[in-house]
Amino acid sequence: MHYTEHHISMILDAVKLSAERHRNQRRKDADATPYINHPVSVAEMLWKVGGVRDTNVIVAGLLHDLIEDTKTESQEIRKLFGDQVLSLVLEVTDDKRLPKAERKRLQIVHATGLSTKAKQIKLADKICNVADITWTPPHNWTPQRKMEYLEWSAEVVAGLRGCNHILEDEFDRVLAIAREKIKD
Ligand code: NDP
Numbered sequence: 001m002h003y004t005e006h007h008i009s010m011i012l013d014a015v016k017l018s019a020e021r022h023r024n025q026r027r028k029d030a031d032a033t034p035y036i037n038h039p040v041s042v043a044e045m046l047w048k049v050g051g052v053r054d055t056n057v058i059v060a061g062l063l064h065d066l067i068e069d070t071k072t073e074s075q076e077i078r079k080l081f082g083d084q085v086l087s088l089v090l091e092v093t094d095d096k097r098l099p100k101a102e103r104k105r106l107q108i109v110h111a112t113g114l115s116t117k118a119k120q121i122k123l124a125d126k127i128c129n130v131a132d133i134t135w136t137p138p139h140n141w142t143p144q145r146k147m148e149y150l151e152w153s154a155e156v157v158a159g160l161r162g163c164n165h166i167l168e169d170e171f172d173r174v175l176a177i178a179r180e181k182i183k184d
């Protein structure tokens, strides 16, 4: 695949917008890691582990939590990155008007119906979160709560299978390590 100046520009624009919009947010770990580290890790997972070479998928990975967690409008993403990127971001965005438990249930229900590209983003997101739960977990979570998160993400990932075998194997590997680490 040949990358042009346009592809690099899009990626830099996505890093910049994501950093700007998430600037006051932190992860839930003890060190309160800047939130931007997470979407960058998701994009890196897609590129380095998953071998994903579609720029729209990498860009949507960088932007995947913008509509859900920041004051960013769909129109802004469409204008800067186009319809395809917007539609991928919307596919991985929960409906924040619904109660938390319902949103979690719907992630499981909707997983199989996502496009292959959106499935790859969701899978990379779950791999990164399971790794975070293992090594830099939310500071106030009990082992039971961590285990519940692992079991829920495994249910979501069951519906994502068939989109990228390397990422699926990586999820299984990271999940096994998480279960081992958390049970003792
Ligand atoms: P979530 O389960 O949604 O929190 C996990 C999410 O937080 C991840 O998906 C990730 O989302 C983000 N995140 C931020 N920092 C980290 C980190 N360091 N490691 C991993 N993930 C991180 O929980 P909420 O706090 O929003 O709580 C609501 C839900 O939890 C409800 O369903 C409720 O029923 C349940 N709950 C369970 C309790 C229990 O003890 N079992 C107690 C209280 C609530 P992203 O990819 O978007 O960054």
Ligand code: ZN
Pocket: 038, 064, 065, 125
């Ligand atoms: Zn995420």
